Amino acid sequence: MGKAAYYFVISILARAIFCQESSRVPPEGGFLKREYSLSKPYSGNGMTIPFWDFRDNAMITNNFISLTTNHQGQLGSVWSKIPCHLRDWEIHMQFKIFGGGRTLAADGLAIWYTYSRLTPGPVFGSRDEFEGLGIFLDTYKNGDQPVTFPQISAMVGNGSTKYDHMSDGQLNSIGSCLGSFRNKDYDTTIAIRYVRQRLTIKVDIDGQDTWRECIDVPGVQLPTGYFFGVSAATGDLADNHHLIGFKFYELDITRTAEEEAEDWSTIKPGVFGKPPIDNRDDSGTGDYRNTSISGFKLFLIIVCALLGVGVCVVVGVVVFQKRQEQNRKRFY
Template sequence: MHVFLKMDSWPTWTLPFVFLLYYCRNAVLGFDTLERLRREHSLMKPYQGAGMAIPQWDFIGSTMVTSNFIRLTPDIQSKQGALWNNVPCYITKWEMHVQFQVHGHGRDLFGDGFTIWYTKERMRLGPIFGNQNPFTGLAVFLDTYNNYNGAHNHDHPYVSAMVNNGSGSYDHDRDGTHTQLAGCTAKFRGKAHPANIAIRYEPSVLRVSLDIDGKSEWTECFKVENVELPTGYYFGISAATGDLSDNHDIISLKFYNLEEHPDPNLSMSRSDIIPSALHAEKDRAHVNDVPPPLASRVAHSGLKIFGYVILVIIIGIILVFGGIFLYQYKKEDRRKRFY
């Protein structure tokens, strides 16, 4: 709503104050941020353009576009779906807001989650929440299921990030805990209302914040410095289900340009950067599942052998008594026929 309708009626000496007040109003109400919205990297309702196409976006796998949300996977086992922006991003300072909802019929068992990508590759289904492994770029995982049989130092659902130059791999069986930059527990699954995540990057700082309650109250999940991401990569979101399942719904993606004075030369020079992160969480070696100690294995084997022996004895007793009963029955039958 415009509050300054007839500025020619204002005294000349008040105009600087009027413009200052107008600027402050825009800043407080967020209009300055809204003006920075870049639609070529954003996706909001109504989603569809002509036919089934979505301008600037492609989808693959089980992804289904509805009037209210884009469902990456239905609440069905063994599904993969992805949504990818087809316009490369050459903005060096940006923030992406994703509104989403993860829900399904499972009360205690559900999975697996979804991932927000900024990567060199696009539109390639694979084992990392519906995307290829390895990848080149940034991944922010929203993992709803604990695949690791060992002890995590956190609960699920869990939000974490990984930067990869294409040479490493995400270890899905360990929930990526050996390669993550940082993470936080976030109970976003099963909410009656959509949740929000904000990913902010400004060289060379990565911030991830959450608004789980849908009240526009952001809580920082983590902040990581010395993260280098190139320009010219693509944004995408993918999800997957396995033995467990969930609906993974994307409601909107809003991309904001944070650059005050864009420098085309800087943008192009950063296109050759190799994705990297100087610091990550404390290194934890990938240790394969260790078999039980020898004594435990011997004891376990002994119990198994003992169980088999008992089973054989029981079967033997049943056969013996069954044979005796059958013998007595036939003997009695012959005696009756004789008389």
């Protein structure tokens, strides 16, 4: 192979690698903040990550951060060192979860925005009774719910509420969806957007650079000054949990003078209003649904509506007949 052909091949490969890493378009009006982001190369010496800490079974490699390997009883996490004082932001996280089991795996991965950091625990490798936001990519079904797994769910903790393991967080969930993100040949991407107290989560689980809506919840109060983290854990069953990239974007949102004057460092985490609790396919026949009304519930609503219309028609006919009889009596 001549030099010209050699350099041509090298340029094509470099361009392909660059395009692969840069294919995800940043959000409109978003500014990448490196102090809250993770991208290759994660570390120059393999021992430390700028602006981040890691612990337990987490390991840094050239191409990914391994939170756990495919072994039982592991946990690992990475946490930002600098608290986030931004109100509006969006995260694009690439990850990969895979293992030898086709249908059985455990336990899953969690994305955090919490007051405390670097504290191991039983909730996907991090502490229970957390204060802030937890987003759970759960691969093991504990409860008897008639749904397939994996599932994605979100929870806002106040520092005293426990994560409900027996129902896979269903009692505390502010929204959830199903997504078959295990054992893919490509990386999976999740987008988490928080703007004006509205939390939206989208996923790209098909490798086509297309978003699918998962969770959309208004009225979510998250204080500033918390830390971002990613954790994972294995139990009696195991999976590899790899973090590929974590890109954090500050969003340019116009606010009034009154809104700018508000101190969001002192508010308490919480959800106001009545958000959808269950966005999963209750029938278990599909792997994804984004609606708060199940098919059975929708069927009941339609039946009740039809019965209501039927009753109204019958009452109308009876009233009409009685009026006709009264008119005939008057005529005679």
